[in-house]
Amino acid sequence: MPSAVAHTRVRLVALLLLLAVAAPAALAAARYPKYWAWIALEGTPMTWLQTVLLVLAAAAAAVIALIGRLRSWPRTARWPYAALSPAFVCVALDDRFGLHERLSERVLGPHGVRPPGLTFLAPGDIPLVLMAGAGLLVLPFILRALRTDRLALVLFALGALTAAVSVWMGSIDPSTVPIDVERFERTAEECLELLADCFVLAALGVRLLGLLGEAAWPEPRASATTSSVPGSEPIGVHATTH
Secondary structure (H helix, E strand, O other): OOHHHHHHHHHHHHHHHHHHHHHHHHHHHHOOOOOOOOOOOOOOHHHHHHHHHHHHHHHHHHHHHHHHHHOOOOHHHHHHHHHHHHHHHHHHHHHHHOHHHHHHHHHHHHHOOOOOOOOOEOOOOHHHHHHHHHHHHHHHHHHHHOOOOHHHHHHHHHHHHHHHHHHHHHOEOHHHOOHHHHHHHHHHHHHHHHHHHHHHHHHHHHHHHHHHHHHHOOOOOOOOOOOOOOOOOOOOOOOOOO
């Protein structure tokens, strides 16, 4: 891989991790002492930023899938990226419009519907559990597809772990904690969700940059000790005459 591409990959990761820290800090400072106002609530600047990152991740996954098709990758190496793209679009729409929250709070929650056996979850959190379960089912295939790029693999694994913690925090029943604790917990949850989005986008971004770098890197030139005419003798070596 060209050194310029390698350096760009590192810069991309550093930029996204800086964004994951600086954006929540700026939003909290802008509304202090109501630090949670632009972070924990729906339809806030934090929601917009998360949506943008997810759409970018969907686009990166789609381009990787297209590159794999053009390079005749086997289907097992290509389909995880093709599946990630619409999945991230759906998650972005859910974040932007609060679809699973509306379903939980307006339909399932009022009827006391909750996942069987998971009494610590808030009523109506079945959509959240189903989304997390679907993610766990496809995760091994995604990690297998990324195994050829160690940096991308590590970043995506960190993103999946961070997202799992965020989902667990989001599933805690807010009625069981004081309002100040709930605000802090929801703020921390959204910050972890943003960090997970940055990890995932970084993983797909460095994978895409690696593929583009491979395409741009020229093929090794023919050895200078050989003639450009196929089948000719090496330069400097004289054929023996009889």
